[in-house]
Amino acid sequence: MTRKLLMHVGPTTIDLDVLLAGVKESSGFTSEDFVYASKNVLYSMEEIVKAPPNSQSLIIPGSGTAAMESCVSLLNKDDKVLVISNGVFGNRWTSIFSRYPLKVETLESRPGEVVPLEEIAQKVEKNRYKMITFTHVETSTGVRLNIGDYAKAVRDFVDIIVVDGVSSIGGELVDMSGWGVDVYLTASQKALGAPPGAGLLVISPRALEVINHENLGGYFLNLSNWLPVMKSLKENVGGYFSTLPVHLIFSLSKAMELIRHEGVEKRIKRHELVARAIRGGVEGMGLEIVAKKGLYSNTVTGVLLKKADPVRLLEEIQSENVELAPGVHPALKGKYFRIGHMGWVTPNDAIATIGAIERTLRRLGEDIRIGEGVMAVQEILGA
Ligand code: PMP
Numbered sequence: 070m071t072r073k074l075l076m077h078v079g080p081t082t083i084d085l086d087v088l089l090a091g092v093k094e095s096s097g098f099t100s101e102d103f104v105y106a107s108k109n110v111l112y113s114m115e116e117i118v119k120a121p122p123n124s125q126s127l128i129i130p131g132s133g134t135a136a137m138e139s140c141v142s143l144l145n146k147d148d149k150v151l152v153i154s155n156g157v158f159g160n161r162w163t164s165i166f167s168r169y170p171l172k173v174e175t176l177e178s179r180p181g182e183v184v185p186l187e188e189i190a191q192k193v194e195k196n197r198y199k200m201i202t203f204t205h206v207e208t209s210t211g212v213r214l215n216i217g218d219y220a221k222a223v224r225d226f227v228d229i230i231v232v233d234g235v236s237s238i239g240g241e242l243v244d245m246s247g248w249g250v251d252v253y254l255t256a257s258q259k260a261l262g263a264p265p266g267a268g269l270l271v272i273s274p275r276a277l278e279v280i281n282h283e284n285l286g287g288y289f290l291n292l293s294n295w296l297p298v299m300k301s302l303k304e305n306v307g308g309y310f311s312t313l314p315v316h317l318i319f320s321l322s323k324a325m326e327l328i329r330h331e332g333v334e335k336r337i338k339r340h341e342l343v344a345r346a347i348r349g350g351v352e353g354m355g356l357e358i359v360a361k362k363g364l365y366s367n368t369v370t371g372v373l374l375k376k377a378d379p380v381r382l383l384e385e386i387q388s389e390n391v392e393l394a395p396g397v398h399p400a401l402k403g404k405y406f407r408i409g410h411m412g413w414v415t416p417n418d419a420i421a422t423i424g425a426i427e428r429t430l431r432r433l434g435e436d437i438r439i440g441e442g443v444m445a446v447q448e449i450l451g452a
Contacts, residue, residue, distance in 0.1 A: 071390050072390065073390045073391070073392060074390060074391045074392070074418060074421055074422065074425075075392050076391060076392065076393055076394075076408050076409055076410060076414070076418065076422050077392055077393065077394045077409045078208050078236065078259075078368075078369055078394045078407060078409035078411075079235075079236075079256065079258040079259040079265070079409065079411070080258040080264065080265050081258065081259065081260075081262060081409055081411050081412035081413070081414070082262075082412060082413055082414065082418075083262060083263065083264060083320075083412075083413070084262060084324070084327060084413045086323055086327065087262060087263055087264075087320050087323045087324045087327065088264065088320060090319045090320050090322065090323030091264065091316040091317060091319045091320035091323075092316070093316060093319055096315055096316075096319070097315075098307050098309060098312065098313060098315060099307035100307075102319075103307070103315055103318065103319070104302060104305055104306065104307045105305075105322075106318050106319050106321070106322035107128065107302040107313070107318055107322075108302050108303055108305060109322045109325055109326070110126075110128060110269075110318060110321045110322050110325055111126040111127075111128065111299060111302060111303050112126075112303065113322075113325035113328065113329065114126040114238075114269055114271050114325075115271055116329075116333075117238060117239065117243065117328065117333055118234070118238060118243045118244075118245045118253045118271050119243060119244045119245050119246050119247065120245050120246060120253075120271045120273070121245065121246040121273050121274065122274075123274045124245075124271055124272060124273050124274060124277075125271075125272050125277055125296060125299060125300065125303075126269065126270065126271045126272070126299065126303075127139075127269070127270045127271075127272070127292065127295050127296070127299045128267050128268075128269055128299070128313060128318065128321075129267065129268040129269070129270065129290065129295060130266065130267060130268075130311065130312070130313060130314050131266075131267065131268050131290075132256050132258075132265060132266070132267075132268055133233070133235040133254070133255065133256035133259070133268055134161065134165075134268070135268040135290060136235075136254040136255070136256065136268025136269060136270050137161065137162065137165055137233060137254065137268075138165050138290050139268070139270065139286065139290040139291070139292050139295075140200075140202075140231055140252060140254070140270075141165070141166070141169055141284070141285050141286045141287075141290070142280050142284045142285070142286030142290070142291050142292035142293060143200065143229055143231075143252070143276055143279050143280060143284065143292070144169070144171060144199060144200060144284060144285050144286075145199075145281070145283055145284060145285060146170050146171075146283075146285060147170060147171070147172060148171055148172065148199040148200065148285075149171075149172045149174070149196065149197065149198045149199055150166050150171050150172065150173050150174070150198060150199060150200045150201070150202070151174050151175075151176070151189075151192065151193065151196075151198045151200070151201045151202070151227070152166065152173060152174070152175040152176070152201075152202050153175075153176055153184050153189060153201065153202065153203050153204075153214075153219070154175055154176065154177040154178070154184070154204070155177075155178045155182070155183045155184065155204060155207040155210065155212050155214060156178075156180060156204070156207040156208075156209035156210045156212065156398055157207075157208075157209035157397050157398055157399075158204050158207055158208055158209060158233060158235070159175075159177065159202075159204045159207060159233075160175070160177065162175075162202045162204075162233070163175045169285050170285070171285070174192075176188060176189060176192065178212075179400075180209075180210050180359065180398045180400045180401050181210050181212060181359045181360050181361050181364070181371070182212070182361055182364070183207075183212055183214050183364060186218060186219060186222055189201075189219065189222065189223060190222050190223070193223045193226035193227055194226060197226070197227075198226070198227045198228070199227070199228050199229060200227065200228065200229040200230075200231060201223055201227045201229075201230055201231070202231045202232075202233065203216060203219055203220070203230070203231070203232045203233070204232075204233040204235075205232050205233060205234045205236070205237035205238075205241060205243070206234075206235075206236035206237045206241060206366040206367075206368055206369060207236075208235065208236040208369050208407075209371075209396075209397045209398040209407075210359045210360055210369075210371050210398055210401075211358070211359055211360045211365070211366050211368075211369035211370050211371040211407065212359075212360045212361075212364045212365075212366065213237070213241065213360075213364055213365065213366035213367075214364075216232055216243075216248055216250065217244065217247070217248045220232070220248040220249050220250050221248065221249065224249045228279070229251045229252065229275070229276050229279065230249065230250050230251050230252070231250075231251065231252040231254070232245075232250050232252065232253050232254070233254060234253045234254060234255045235254065235255050235256050235259055236259055236260065236366070236368045236369055236411065237255075237260065237366070237367075237368065238253065238255040238259070238260060238261065238269075239255070239259065239260030239261040239262065239328065239336065239411070239412070240259075240260035240336070240337065240340040240367045240368040240411045240412075241260075241337060241340070241366065241367050241368065242337055245271060245273070250273070251272065251273040251275055251276035252270060252271070252272050252273070252276055253270070253271045254268065254269065254270040254271075255268070255269050256268050256269065257269065257317060257320075257321055259368075259411060259412070260340070260368055260411040260412055261321065261324050261325075261328070261412070262324050262327075262411075262412030262413050263317065263320045263321045263323075263324040264317055264320055266314045266317040267314055267317055267318070267321065270292075272292070277296075280292055280293050280296070281293075289311065294310045294311075295310055297310070298310050298313075337367065339414075339415075339416075340367035340368060340410070340411065340414070341367050342416060342449075342450070343367075343410045343414050343415070343416055343418065343419050344365065344366065344367045344368065344370065344410055345449055346416060346419035346420075346423075346446045346449045346450050347370050347408055347410055347419050347422065347423065347446075348365060348370055349442075349445040349446055349448065349449045350419065350420075350422075350423030350426075350442040350443065350445050350446040351370065351372050351408075351423070351426075351442065352445065353423075353438070353441045353442040353443075353444060353445025353446070354423070354426070354427050354430070354437040354438050354439070354441055354442030354445075355436065355437050355438045355441070356372050356373060356374065356375070356437065357372070357373045358370060358371065358372060358373070359371030359372065359373060359398075359401065359405055367410075367411075368409065368410060368411040369394075369407055369408070369409055369410070369411070370407065370408045370410065371396065371398075371401075371405050371406075371407050372405055372406055372407070372408065372426075373401070373404055373405045374404065374405065374406070374430075374435060375435060375436050376434070376435060376436065377430055377433040377434065377435035378403065378433070379395065379396055379403065379404070379405060379406040380395070380403075381433055382406055382426075382429055382430060382433060383395055383406060385429045385432065385433060386425055386426065386429045389425040389428065389429060390425075391421070391422060391425040391426075393406055393407065393408055393409075393422075393426075394406065394407040394408070394409050395407070408422060408426075410422075416450045419446050419450070420443060420446050420447070420450070423442045423443055423445075423446050424442075424443050426442070427439045427440065427442050427443065
């Protein structure tokens, strides 16, 4: 069997130890080992995002979207919400909130760009919003928002700041406490490098206070139903509201152990180096990156093609045992593809990926400088 390189935006390549940690028989939701694993995941999440004291983290069965929709539990009827969208996943907030009796406004950027800070500052100074949502790394384009600056600019004007960290937590610097963010959320299958199946949230004490009985959240995703279980798990006692993905949590706990062993700062530096190498490779072979300069992320790179069909590239490159992610931004349909570089990704993966892209694109007749991408990666990694 040939080993495959999964350079996708999630699920990403999973470390075998992480995967095997989930292979356990006879573990109920009150088992000592399961309670320990859950507790480890909850405390680790708070550590990774640098949560303020007395925050509460949660594991919600489902995915990143489940974690997003659970934030409706922080809202009441007719609350005003401002969505800052830099692409498809920013717009997902608008789609979610539009299902509820809320007053939703959206500021949206062009693909590859971000909504300017001044535009948002003007808006929040004029209107009081109960919640504002940001996307740290917009996975559809690979654009990273400088959450520190944006959160600080709106902090005094909005009640709750929510950040979708689905493509950032575990691969980008997050300083929830220093930046004054109230909710940071992610999913198990992204830069934390575990299998899919859970959404994860960290909630500040200020945001915990607004989860009241009249909140608009439904039943399954209502955080008021999950909070008692999560508080109890943090204190080493199992609890039940609805069945948690027990085996996935064992895997997640192992991932947290490996993250702690590597060190969060070192892990971010590794992501930063691999991302730089990938971008160097893309530009070295003569292609353009979707994100504008200065907005690059550590975890996702969107690549524009000149004439080759990105769908063909994704099909063809699988014969090289590399899997990449399709472009999903409707404004760039048929023009780009994405490289995910998060989780357990290594510098060697950058060389292999750029090499396979070069070979495949040449076969597809794209106008590239074969070999120069790999050379650029080498220059960056060897510097
Ligand atoms: N937000 C972002 C930034 C994402 O990248 C994704 C998934 N790619 C989601 C939300 C939704 O997560 P999920 O697919 O796990 O529901």
